[in-house]
Amino acid sequence: MTSPIADDAPEDKPLDPEVERVRRKLMRFAVVNLLILFVALAAVVGALIWRTGRSDRAGTSPGALVEAPLALPAGAQVLSHAVGEAEVSLLARLPDGRDALFVFSRANGALVGRYPVAPTP
Numbered sequence: 001m002t003s004p005i006a007d008d009a010p011e012d013k014p015l016d017p018e019v020e021r022v023r024r025k026l027m028r029f030a031v032v033n034l035l036i037l038f039v040a041l042a043a044v045v046g047a048l049i050w051r052t053g054r055s056d057r058a059g060t061s062p063g064a065l066v067e068a069p070l071a072l073p074a075g076a077q078v079l080s081h082a083v084g085e086a087e088v089s090l091l092a093r094l095p096d097g098r099d100a101l102f103v104f105s106r107a108n109g110a111l112v113g114r115y116p117v118a119p120t121p
Contacts, residue, residue, distance in 0.1 A: 068109025072102060087112060 015023070070088065072078070075095035082089045083106070090102045099117040104110065 066106060068104075068107075070102070070104050070109055071111065091117070 070090065072090065072092055073094060076092040078090050078092050079099065080091045086106055088104045088106055090104070091099060092102060093099050101113075101115040101117055102111065103113040103115075105112055
């Protein structure tokens with residue numbers, strides 16, 4: 001007597017031609033989807049590599065030393081500073097006692113803006 005498990009083994013029965021056709025279509029669909037997935041993944045990795053290889057917005061390569069003079073009025077005292085991606089700002093006390101905010105370009109040290117700081121009444 002044969003076991004019922006042995007009768008249901010997939011190796012023993014040939015597939016129906018309709019089922020075989022559907023199986024082939026599913027395999028083709030899976031292969032196409034995997035190819036699209038790998039191409040998209042390669043595009044993302046390529047974009048990340050390209051993005052990290054670019055220099056920053058200030059026009060200098062990362063880690064490059066930029067030396068530029070920052071012109072403040074004679075006798076001005078720097079109270080605080082901040083460095084951004086493309087600009088440097090200095091809060092300075094002028095010789096007459098007023099405060100002013102100076103904004104300079106990191107690329108060449110050019111004065112971008114001067115803003116007087118006054119207390120509000």
